Every structure is written in structure tokens, then in C-alpha cells.
Amino acid sequence: MTGVKSALLGVSMLTLVACETVQTTQSGVVGVNRQQRMAVAPEAIEQAAREEYSKLIAQEGQKGTLNRNPAQVARVRAVAGRIIPQVVAFRPDARAWSWEVNVLTSPEVNAWCMPGGKMAVYTGLMEKLQITDDELAAVMGHEIAHALREHARERASEQMIAGGVISVGSALLGLGEIGQQGAQYAYMGLVGLPNSRAHETEADRVGIELAARAGYDPRAAITLWQKMGQVGGSSPPKFLSTHPSQSDRLSDLTAYSQRVMPLYEQARKTR
Numbered sequence: 001m002t003g004v005k006s007a008l009l010g011v012s013m014l015t016l017v018a019c020e021t022v023q024t025t026q027s028g029v030v031g032v033n034r035q036q037r038m039a040v041a042p043e044a045i046e047q048a049a050r051e052e053y054s055k056l057i058a059q060e061g062q063k064g065t066l067n068r069n070p071a072q073v074a075r076v077r078a079v080a081g082r083i084i085p086q087v088v089a090f091r092p093d094a095r096a097w098s099w100e101v102n103v104l105t106s107p108e109v110n111a112w113c114m115p116g117g118k119m120a121v122y123t124g125l126m127e128k129l130q131i132t133d134d135e136l137a138a139v140m141g142h143e144i145a146h147a148l149r150e151h152a153r154e155r156a157s158e159q160m161i162a163g164g165v166i167s168v169g170s171a172l173l174g175l176g177e178i179g180q181q182g183a184q185y186a187y188m189g190l191v192g193l194p195n196s197r198a199h200e201t202e203a204d205r206v207g208i209e210l211a212a213r214a215g216y217d218p219r220a221a222i223t224l225w226q227k228m229g230q231v232g233g234s235s236p237p238k239f240l241s242t243h244p245s246q247s248d249r250l251s252d253l254t255a256y257s258q259r260v261m262p263l264y265e266q267a268r269k270t271r
Contacts (some may be wrong), residue, residue: 002109005064008105015220017042019037019039021035021037022035024039024091024150025037025148025206027208028090029259029260030205030209030256030259032205032206034198036149036150036154038157039157039160040153042150045115045152045153046115049114049152049259053118056120057102059228060104064105066102066104066105067102068103068105069103069123072123072126073102076103076126076136076140079133079137080099080101080119081142082137083137083211083216084099084144086214088212089209089210090145090209094148096238097116100117101119101121102117102120103120103121103123104121104122104123105122106122106123107124107128109122109125109128109129109143109228110122110125110245111139113143113147114152115168116152117146117147119143121139127253129227130227132220132223134211134219134220135218135227137210137211137214137220138207138211138221140207141209141211141216142203142204142206142207142208143203144207145202145203145205145206146199148206149202149203151199154199155196188200197244199258200244200249204221204252208257208260212260212267213260214255215264215268215271216264217264218256218260218261218264219261221253221257222250222253222254222257225253226250229246
């Protein structure tokens with residue numbers, strides 16, 4: 001039994017050793033400079049994103065819900081076309097990503113950007129919120145920021161490391177299934193969810209800088225999330241949520257939108 005435990009411990013150590021600490025982006029004016037631990041290769045995440053995106057777009061095309069309204073598509077792509085060049089302020093290599101932006105007809109209030117720049121905006125976001133271009137830029141900047149910061153890769157790495165370490169620890173300590181499940185809940189509460197909230201805050205801050213650099217009013221992020229709060233219903237308690245509380249988010253956005261206002265004013269002069 002001692003040999004088995006030693007082997008398991010070795011696996012655990014190899015998992016931790018395989019993890020690298022990286023700085024995915026430059027800090028920008030908003031000062032996002034948290035280092036990240038990655039155990040998953042970026043190529044693996046990007047390939048999976050490309051495959052998933054291609055599958056999804058094909059399905060939406062078959063359903064007739066892909067880019068149904070030319071005016072909406074033109075509007076979304078125009079905003080994206082101004083924001084995407086600004087990514088060089090955070091990571092120059094992202095300018096060369098194979099960016100793709102589509103509009104999906106759905107009542108869902110949603111938008112996202114996969115690793116590598118594959119994006120989608122849902123019509124429900126524009127129609128239910130009666131969204132302005134400045135607010136749309138805040139949404140798209142936020143989602144692009146997630147991709148720039150490689151948050152999906154970071155979450156996958158966390159899950160890989162946690163899964164390996166929790167399984168090894170349970171086996172070593174003889175905790176069994178109940179003990180392992182408890183450890184997983186502890187991981188989510190103490191590490192998983194707080195990190196997800198950190199991701200959201202980083203995306204908020206990077207997103208408003210991207211929008212400001214593109215000539216969109218960064219203060220629109222405040223009205224955007226106020227509208228989001230109105231359609232979102234009652235929010236879960238902060239300690240169980242992967243998003244910051246509404247009050248914390250609005251306070252942070254207010255402070256950081258002021259920080260990037262000079263970028264916005266400068267961009268307006270050149271347009």
C-alpha cells in the first residue's frame with residue numbers, strides 16, 4: 001500500500017510541476033497584472049474552441065437563426081471592427097487571431113468570445129436591453145477581455161489540477177467518495193468561485209479600456225449592468241456567485257471608467 005501511495009503522490013507532484021505561471025496580457029491603464037497558473041496548453045484550448053464554434057455556427061445556420069437581420073449584423077460587426085484593433089494594448093499577438101463575429105437570433109441576453117477570437121452576440125441582448133452602441137461596446141469589450149486573459153484556459157487548468165490533487169489526497173487519506181465530494185465543494189467555495197469573480201472583474205476593467213480606446217464611452221458599462229440587473233431577477237448570494245455583486249460591480253466600473261476617460265476623449269478627437 002505504501003508503494004501505491006508513493007506513486008499517487010508522484011502523480012500529484014507531476015501535475016503541480018507541469019503548471020506554469022504566465023502573464024497573458026500587458027497591464028494596460030487599468031492595471032490588470034495578475035499572474036496566472038496554467039496546466040493546459042493554449043493550442044488545446046484554441047483547437048477545442050474552433051471545433052465547438054464551427055459546430056455551433058453550422059447548427060444555427062441549419063435552424064435559420066444565424067445572422068438573420070442584416071442591420072443587426074452590420075451594427076455588431078462595426079462595433080467589433082473598432083474594438084478588435086485595440087487588443088494590441090494588452091497583447092499584440094491577438095490582433096492576428098482569426099476573429100469572427102456572428103449574431104444569433106435568440107431571446108437569451110448573452111454574448112461571448114471564445115479563445116482565439118470567435119464571437120457571438122444574441123439578439124435578446126440588443127432587443128431586451130434596448131442597448132446603445134456604447135453599451136454594446138462594453139459587452140463586447142468584456143467578452144474579448146476574457147479571451148485575451150485566457151480565462152477559459154485558466155479555469156480548465158484549475159479543474160485539471162484540482163481534480164488530480166483532490167483524487168490523490170482522498171486516496172492517500174482514505175476519505176472515500178464522501179470525503180472526496182466534500183473536498184470538491186471546499187475547492188469550489190474557497191478557490192473556484194472567487195477566481196471566477198476575479199475573472200469577471202478583470203474582464204470588466206480590460207473591457208472598458210478596450211471600449212474607451214475604440215472611442216466608446218466607458219461609462220456605458222455602468223448603465224449596461226444596471227439594465228442587466230433589471231432583467232436578471234434576484235441575484236444569488238455573493239459568496240455563491242461566479243459574478244461580483246451588483247453593487248460591487250457598479251462601484252468598480254464607476255472608478256475604472258473614470259480612469260480610462262482620457263483614452264476615450266483622445267479617441268473621440270481622432271474620429
